Amino acid sequence: MASKRPTRNRRGAVLAVAVVAAISLFAGACGGGRSDSTTDTTAKGGASSTAFGDLASPCGAGTPAGPTSQGVTADSVTIGYGDDAGYAGAPGLNKEMSDSIKAMIAWCNDQGGINGRKVIGNYYDAAIMNVNNVMTEACSQVFMLVGQGWSLDSAQEQTRLACALPAVPTYSVSPAFANGKLMVQPLPNPVDKTPVEYGYAMAEKFPTQVKKAAVMTANYAATKDSTDKAKLVLPAAGWNFLDCEQVYNIGGEPDWKPFLQRLKDCGAEIVYFSGSPAPNFQNVLDASKQLGFSPIWMTDANFYDTTFAKWNTSGNADNVYVSLGFTPFEQASTNPATQQYLDLLAKANGKTGLLGAQAVSAFLLWASAAQECGDTLTRDCVMSKLANVNEWTGGGLHTAADPGGNNPRECGIVVKMTGTKYEQFYPAKAGEFDCSPKFVATVTGPLVDAANLDSNRIAQPK
Numbered sequence: 001m002a003s004k005r006p007t008r009n010r011r012g013a014v015l016a017v018a019v020v021a022a023i024s025l026f027a028g029a030c031g032g033g034r035s036d037s038t039t040d041t042t043a044k045g046g047a048s049s050t051a052f053g054d055l056a057s058p059c060g061a062g063t064p065a066g067p068t069s070q071g072v073t074a075d076s077v078t079i080g081y082g083d084d085a086g087y088a089g090a091p092g093l094n095k096e097m098s099d100s101i102k103a104m105i106a107w108c109n110d111q112g113g114i115n116g117r118k119v120i121g122n123y124y125d126a127a128i129m130n131v132n133n134v135m136t137e138a139c140s141q142v143f144m145l146v147g148q149g150w151s152l153d154s155a156q157e158q159t160r161l162a163c164a165l166p167a168v169p170t171y172s173v174s175p176a177f178a179n180g181k182l183m184v185q186p187l188p189n190p191v192d193k194t195p196v197e198y199g200y201a202m203a204e205k206f207p208t209q210v211k212k213a214a215v216m217t218a219n220y221a222a223t224k225d226s227t228d229k230a231k232l233v234l235p236a237a238g239w240n241f242l243d244c245e246q247v248y249n250i251g252g253e254p255d256w257k258p259f260l261q262r263l264k265d266c267g268a269e270i271v272y273f274s275g276s277p278a279p280n281f282q283n284v285l286d287a288s289k290q291l292g293f294s295p296i297w298m299t300d301a302n303f304y305d306t307t308f309a310k311w312n313t314s315g316n317a318d319n320v321y322v323s324l325g326f327t328p329f330e331q332a333s334t335n336p337a338t339q340q341y342l343d344l345l346a347k348a349n350g351k352t353g354l355l356g357a358q359a360v361s362a363f364l365l366w367a368s369a370a371q372e373c374g375d376t377l378t379r380d381c382v383m384s385k386l387a388n389v390n391e392w393t394g395g396g397l398h399t400a401a402d403p404g405g406n407n408p409r410e411c412g413i414v415v416k417m418t419g420t421k422y423e424q425f426y427p428a429k430a431g432e433f434d435c436s437p438k439f440v441a442t443v444t445g446p447l448v449d450a451a452n453l454d455s456n457r458i459a460q461p462k
Contacts, residue, residue: 053337361394
């Protein structure tokens with residue numbers, strides 16, 4: 001297995017799986033905790049000595065001369081952020097992102113803003129179906145988008161690119177946005193590459209079971225993309241997928257037992273499940289228990305969810321494993337950035353979650369680039385600075401990724417649900433990440449072909 005070194009560095013509708021990117025939410029070299037990118041993140045000029053984790057704060061006083069771009073005045077810079085909290089099918093969807101951006105705006109302004117410019121945030125609720133409407137509004141109102149995340153981001157791209165609005169999002173979903181122009185994200189989720197540390201970890205710990213793997217996914221583009229990637233790249237780690245993939249309705253099923261019975265009859269011993277933890281996966285686990293079917297369940301980062309953990313009083317989720325690139329919140333006492341994130345959100349009375357921590361990383365990435373631009377704050381300057389950030393950890397919130405190159409993380413961990421808690425499963429030592437260049441797999445085939453990437457891996461309209 002690869003070397004291991006310490007690094008300091010999703011409810012209601014299944015549409016919340018958009019964060020798998022992120023998550024996949026959900027996303028670099030295996031360095032120590034500090035981000036040593038070619039963009040200098042140490043304090044200079046008006047930057048404050050206040051730090052976020054091991055990242056010198058990009059916020060501080062200054063004497064900006066005047067307006068330089070849309071959304072930038074002599075004393076302020078306006079950014080756009082948002083979520084899908086207004087979606088009726090899952091009220092509050094991904095609200096932790098916006099709560100985190102609001103907390104970071106306050107944190108930054110308390111230090112003087114960006115080189116003396118106060119940060120103003122315009123909030124946009126896309127409610128999933130209204131993403132193009134909010135993008136149209138943002139196009140004429142803000143300097144850049146920062147820390148937003150909208151599930152149907154493919155629907156925004158024509159409008160966003162037409163008005164040349166740059167974005168540093170929390171996450172991306174569609175290939176059009178994940179490999180889009182004028183976009184840099186803290187934990188890249190490109191269509192043509194994907195992190196697979198979990199695949200090797202599970203193959204090492206469960207060599208027999210991964211030879212009898214299966215997939216269960218929703219009839220929704222984001223979940224299908226995730227499972228298609230898994231089926232393409234995990235065989236290189238030793239997995240063998242049986243011919244019994246189960247596709248369920250995004251809105252749920254009246255009876256989940258037929259799906260589980262087919263997986264059981266097929267002989268599946270490990271199931272890659274893509275979707276959301278509640279309510280669908282909870283119902284799946286209950287039905288599985290009724291059938292006496294107890295496979296290993298492999299899931300993405302959106303299953304690291306406090307509400308899901310609290311639900312597991314029955315123990316039906318005790319065989320659920322989750323792939324992460326973040327330091328788990330349970331280890332906050334040993335990781336300053338994680339503790340700082342939790343403290344900031346507690347102070348702001350905001351919701352916490354992995355997407356929230358990822359939104360903080362997005363804000364810090366944007367602010368670091370904006371601070372380097374000094375008084376002449378333009379979109380071109382910020383994007384040029386971002387293009388040179390090739391190792392980024394959000395001050396230690398997560399393992400390193402390559403935002404400027406749009407390359408995913410090379411390090412990861414696997415956590416396991418035990419009762420109502422998550423415990424680090426692999427590597428065995430808490431606070432340690434498993435790292436190797438081979439943990440970034442190249443994706444080929446129809447999924448990538450449809451993105452129509454150019455020689456710079458930028459998605460092009462057909």
